[in-house]
Amino acid sequence: GQQVMQIPQYQHVQEGEDFTTYCNSSTTLSNIQWYKQRPGGHPVFLIQLVKSGEVKKQKRLTFQFGEAKKNSSLHITATQTTDVGTYFCAGRFSGAGSYQLTFGKGTKLSVIP
Amino acid sequence: KAGVTQTPRYLIKTRGQQVTLSCSPISGHRSVSWYQQTPGQGLQFLFEYFSETQRNKGNFPGRFSGRQFSNSRSEMNVSTLELGDSALYLCASSTGLAFAYEQYFGPGTRLTVT
Numbered sequence: 001g002q003q004v005m006q007i008p009q010y011q012h013v014q015e016g017e018d019f020t021t022y023c024n025s026s027t028t029l030s031n032i033q034w035y036k037q038r039p040g041g042h043p044v045f046l047i048q049l050v051k052s053g054e055v056k057k058q059k060r061l062t063f064q065f066g067e068a069k070k071n072s073s074l075h076i077t078a079t080q081t082t083d084v085g086t087y088f089c090a091g092r093f094s095g096a097g098s099y100q101l102t103f104g105k106g107t108k109l110s111v112i113p
Numbered sequence: 114k115a116g117v118t119q120t121p122r123y124l125i126k127t128r129g130q131q132v133t134l135s136c137s138p139i140s141g142h143r144s145v146s147w148y149q150q151t152p153g154q155g156l157q158f159l160f161e162y163f164s165e166t167q168r169n170k171g172n173f174p175g176r177f178s179g180r181q182f183s184n185s186r187s188e189m190n191v192s193t194l195e196l197g198d199s200a201l202y203l204c205a206s207s208t209g210l211a212f213a214y215e216q217y218f219g220p221g222t223r224l225t226v227t
Contacts, residue, residue, distance in 0.1 A: 033216075035216075041220075042219065042221055043203070045217070048213075048215065099212045099213075100161065101146075101212045103148075103155060103156040104155070
């Protein structure tokens with residue numbers, strides 16, 4: 001079936017370094033959502049991207065949706081220990097005839113103080 | 114505004130038994146989605162209910178079923194439990210269909226099948 005691939009699976013960074021996670025699909029996505037799950041917690045919605053080439057910023061977080069709407073990225077500038085957690089992307093495949101979200105397997109971020 | 118609540122939070126069942134999990138969405142939210150989360154498979158979509166109707170269904174066997182009541186509360190049922198059903202079951206509510214709206218997740222029900 002259709003999948004959303006997310007890389008890397010794990011990332012360890014020194015506090016203050018930047019971090020990027022990527023989400024890729026072989027099929028066009030109508031939109032993409034990003035979630036963060038802290039250890040022992042539940043996913044929390046971060047943002048939704050809908051337009052081709054869209055870029056949105058939330059403080060140190062920058063989200064991009066590719067021009068072809070097949071990939072997306074989340075970039076964190078100057079990581080802090082509060083950024084620790086797993087970041088998930090979730091997309092809906094265009095023209096799929098269904099309206100469900102497919103989640104990537106997530107990128108687990110560790111920040112070394 | 115109260116968040117999404119799920120009951121019970123923890124459950125231990127024996128293989129072959131059945132289980133019912135409950136989810137109360139945020140007031141005013143009409144969509145409830147269910148997910149299974151395991152370390153190996155990540156977050157997998159089970160189904161979504163909107164206004165008491167199942168709108169979307171993931172690739173899970175028929176042993177997994179759900180329903181939504183007129184007050185938007187939802188239940189999911191797993192019959193003939195298997196060891197592989199051990200997982201964290203999360204429900205999420207949203208004002209509209211989940212693919213287009215921000216989802217608010219509950220704390221989950223941790224199911225262990227022995």
